[in-house]
Amino acid sequence: MNIAYIGLGNMGLPMAHNLIKAGFQVKGFDLSANALKAFATAGGSPCINAADTLEGADVVVTMLPASQHVRSLWLGDSGLLRCLRPGTLLIDSSTIAATAAREVASAAANLGIDMIDAPVSGGTAAAEAGTLTFMVGGTSEQLERARPVLESMGQRVLHAGAIGAGQVAKACNNMLLGIILAGSSEALQLGIAHGLDPKVLSEIISVSTGANWVLSHYNPCPGTLDTAPSARGYTGGFATDLMLKDLGLAVEAATGTGAIVPLGSSARNLFAMHSAAGQGRLDCSSVFQLLAARQS
Ligand code: NAD
Numbered sequence: 401m402n403i404a405y406i407g408l409g410n411m412g413l414p415m416a417h418n419l420i421k422a423g424f425q426v427k428g429f430d431l432s433a434n435a436l437k438a439f440a441t442a443g444g445s446p447c448i449n450a451a452d453t454l455e456g457a458d459v460v461v462t463m464l465p466a467s468q469h470v471r472s473l474w475l476g477d478s479g480l481l482r483c484l485r486p487g488t489l490l491i492d493s494s495t496i497a498a499t500a501a502r503e504v505a506s507a508a509a510n511l512g513i514d515m516i517d518a519p520v521s522g523g524t525a526a527a528e529a530g531t532l533t534f535m536v537g538g539t540s541e542q543l544e545r546a547r548p549v550l551e552s553m554g555q556r557v558l559h560a561g562a563i564g565a566g567q568v569a570k571a572c573n574n575m576l577l578g579i580i581l582a583g584s585s586e587a588l589q590l591g592i593a594h595g596l597d598p599k600v601l602s603e604i605i606s607v608s609t610g611a612n613w614v615l616s617h618y619n620p621c622p623g624t625l626d627t628a629p630s631a632r633g634y635t636g637g638f639a640t641d642l643m644l645k646d647l648g649l650a651v652e653a654a655t656g657t658g659a660i661v662p663l664g665s666s667a668r669n670l671f672a673m674h675s676a677a678g679q680g681r682l683d684c685s686s687v688f689q690l691l692a693a694r695q696s
């Protein structure tokens with residue numbers, strides 16, 4: 401099976417590498433020359449533009465930053481959907497708006513091309529280890545076609561529903577993560593303002609009704625957890641700006657549905673303030689610092 405891979409960044413490169421290790425022929429393209437060089441070193445066939453990767457492709461995987469990148473790659477006058485053969489399977493693993501996924505899928509379907517949305521959870525470490533979770537939107541038949549490719553890059557392949565449902569599931573998860581991160585930071589800072597040891601407070605909450613994944617695996621307070629980004633200056637995790645993008649997608653997803661997301665909106669505002677303060681590239685758990693007690 402010939403695979404075209406477009407978007408060889410922090411996530412795409414290790415994911416494409418796992419496809420190569422699984423024995424697929426993989427052609428790839430990225431706007432960054434460095435990414436293309438790393439892809440060649442990993443055993444892939446680099447191309448000089450996206451259209452070249454599509455020649456002879458049975459499956460195309462995209463791992464691009466945001467909705468506008470996916471839309472402009474496939475749609476419009478210079479869109480590349482027309483370069484695909486009918487019957488090609490398109491897997492978009494970027495985190496984008498569900499509306500954008502549905503729009504591209506509908507244009508693809510008109511040309512006899514199947515598309516699923518398959519955003520991931522797990523981050524760069526899981527991308528390298530091949531242990532990502534895929535949240536898939538599409539038909540069962542489309543998912544089964546994609547399964548061998550997805551299982552070469554991840555551990556779990558979950559069917560969320562029809563096209564766009566994977567993106568909605570991803571937005572729901574990351575909205576909740578943002579809310580829990582902000583809430584856990586707030587609780588720890590309140591304890592600290594009263595002189596409590598944050599490590600002891602984390603232990604108490606972790607066996608009480610406020611227990612959550614952030615406190616036990618991603619504690620935002622430095623000195624509480626050796627393996628968390630907070631232990632290494634908030635580097636090497638999930639950037640504040642990516643969290644901000646995902647919270648924006650969650651709030652956008654609520655629009656027009658009647659769903660109300662007051663906590664998601666508050667979390668988005670909080671991470672927007674943190675980003676505007678110049679912390680966009682730091683791991684998102686650094687929002688803990690924004691919530692430090694002020695001198696009274
Ligand atoms: P990244 O910025 O490292 O990689 C994106 C790559 O796409 C870049 O190398 C860029 O040069 C390339 N690109 C942009 N436009 C292009 C085009 N038209 N043609 C070819 N290449 C193009 O981002 P990432 O961290 O790999 O994230 C990719 C997606 O995965 C995002 O939607 C992100 O939200 C999502 N995601 C990221 C993580 C994470 O921990 N980094 C976790 C889960 C999901």
